[in-house]
Amino acid sequence: MSEVTVVGAGPVGLAAALAARHHRLPVTVLEAHPEHRPRPGSRAIFVHRATLDLLDAIDPGLGRTIAHEGLVWRTRRTLWRGRPVHTRTYHGPADRIPFTSLPQTVVEDLLRTACHRAGAEICWDQPVTDIRTTPRAAELITAGGYCHRTRYVIAADGARSTLRTRLGIPLKGTTAPTGFAVADLTGEAGGLTPARVFHYRHPAAGGRNVLLVPFAGGWRVDVQCRDGQEAATWAATAARWLPDLLPGARPDDLSWSSAYRFHQKVAARFTDPHHRVLLAGEAAHLLPPFGARGMNSGIADAVAAARAIAEATPQALAGCARARRAAAHANVRAAASALAHLQAARPLRRTTQHAAALLAPRVARAGRWLDRAPFGPPLHTVHY
Ligand SMILES: Cc1cc2nc3c(=O)[nH]c(=O)nc-3n(C[C@H](O)[C@H](O)[C@H](O)COP(=O)(O)OP(=O)(O)OC[C@H]3O[C@@H](n4cnc5c(N)ncnc54)[C@H](O)[C@@H]3O)c2cc1C
Incomplete structure (x- = not known):
């Protein structure tokens, strides 16, 4: 019987395997897809300092390596209807950067290499189709009907988690009607200075909000649309609007586009009744x-x-499930506050935003609020 089995070799499953090796636990990862499966899009480009520190704690030097692979943009700019209203530049020390920005696939590659070095076994092409737990063990059934017995499971099998479904744990929460089109551009956008730009009511996007974020090797553009349908249309026509929203970009630089909605959902429980499985x-x-x-x-x-x-111990496992679920709810509340700001559905909020845009060039507090509010409360104030 294995000691720990992680299901899913995404960034979370790989980090779980590495953390298990840090505690000297034998670990096997079961991943549904082959090793070199396509992983489209930049996705989680922003890696927070706290995450780099966590990774350094389980594999000394890994956080630093990821930080060096990434890009640190030091300037954040806010615009309102084509007019700059706020600029902020970070002057902190280079060896204590607050985050790094790089494609999720690069982080996954570095995690996978670290897993191999640490002795975690990764079994590709092994979709798990079912799970049973008892007070002493868990049994994972893979596609060929093979039964894999293990003492503990970390379920990191992503948004459509088979394990969560088979354990009968519902996801609870909401999906906002607002849709976003997202596009990646490869290259430097004609040498544009790397800076995160939030543009309220962008004139070239028909008054939609637009976010531009540079990362190592490219730029990402998010456009806020009315609904999922409109976002899908915008995603399909990204090559056409990209040069208008990202000066210096050419249609050929487009490497990926997609549409997404704001999900705010949390599993009803993060563990099974026998505390053999933890969801992550x-x-x-x-x-x-x-x-x-x-x-x-x-x-x-x-x-x-x-x-x-x-x-x-049952206490440690139940405590972990409780604490991580509380953290997920704190994140959902933070996301709800970001969404309320982005949607500005109420006239009072729209008026407040407009007033802040008028004041921002002279009142730093107004500019800071416009700069921060689209992302929810700062991470260090949320137990994430
Ligand atoms: C457009 C976009 C932008 C994003 N931007 C950010 C960002 O800036 N910052 C951020 O933190 N996050 C961001 N995210 C979210 C981020 O991509 C996800 O949080 C992250 O991929 C989740 O990692 P995961 O390992 O939990 O799941 P996944 O990455 O989905 O990995 C799950 C793995 O499990 C495997 N699997 C699934 N089912 C089974 C099964 N039955 N058996 C075995 N294996 C299985 C899958 O093949 C996959 O490899 C973004 C997402 C999107 C779509």
Whole structure:
């Protein structure tokens, strides 16, 4: 019987396997797809300092390596209807960067290499189709009907988690009607200075809100649309509007586009009645990209799950499930506050935003609010 089995080799599953090895636990990862499966899009480009520290704690030097692979943009700019209203530049020390920005696939590659080095076994092409738990063990059934017995499972099998479904754990929460089109551009956009730009009511986007974020190797553009249908149309026509929203970009630079909605959903429980399984990452919660809480909080789930399994007491396992579920709810509240700001559905909020835009060039507080509010409360104020 194995000691720990992780299901899913996304960033959260790989971090869980690495954290298990940090506690000297033998670990096997079962991944549904082949090793070199396509992983389209930049996705979780923003890796917070706290995540880099967590990764350094389970594999010394890994956080630093990821930080060096990424890009640190030091300037944040806010515009209102084509007019700059606020600019902020970070002057902190280069060796203590607050985040790094790089494609999720690069983080996954570095995690996978670290897993191999640490002795975690990864079995590709092994979709798990069912799970049973008893007070002493868990049994995972893979596609060929093979039964894999293990003492503990970390379920990191993503948003459509088979394990969560088979354990009868519902996801509870909401999906906002507002849709977003997202597009990646490869290259430097004609040498544009890397800066995160939030543009309220962008004239070239028909008055929609637009977010531009540089990362190592490219730029990402998010356009806020009325609904999912409109977002799908915008995603399909990205090559046409990209040069208008990202000066210097050419239609040929477009490398990926898609549409997404704001999910704010949390699993009703993060463990089974026997405390043999802990849910982690998108198997446990669905959060919107704004605020960058998805992968970052998933890695925190993974590290906490491995620690609880190393302790191997029902109290530690139940406590981990409770604490991570509370963190997911805190993230959902933070996402709700970001969404309310982005939607500005109430006239009072729209008027307040407009007033802040008028004041921002002279009143720093107004500019800071416009700059921060689309992402929810700062991460260090939320137990993520
Ligand atoms: C457009 C977009 C932008 C985003 N931006 C950010 C951001 O800026 N910051 C951030 O933190 N997050 C962001 N996210 C979210 C981030 O991509 C996810 O949080 C992250 O991928 C979740 O990792 P995970 O390992 O939980 O799940 P996944 O990455 O989905 O990995 C799950 C793995 O499990 C495997 N699997 C599934 N079912 C089975 C099974 N039955 N058996 C075995 N294996 C299975 C899958 O093949 C996959 O490899 C973004 C997401 C999107 C879509």
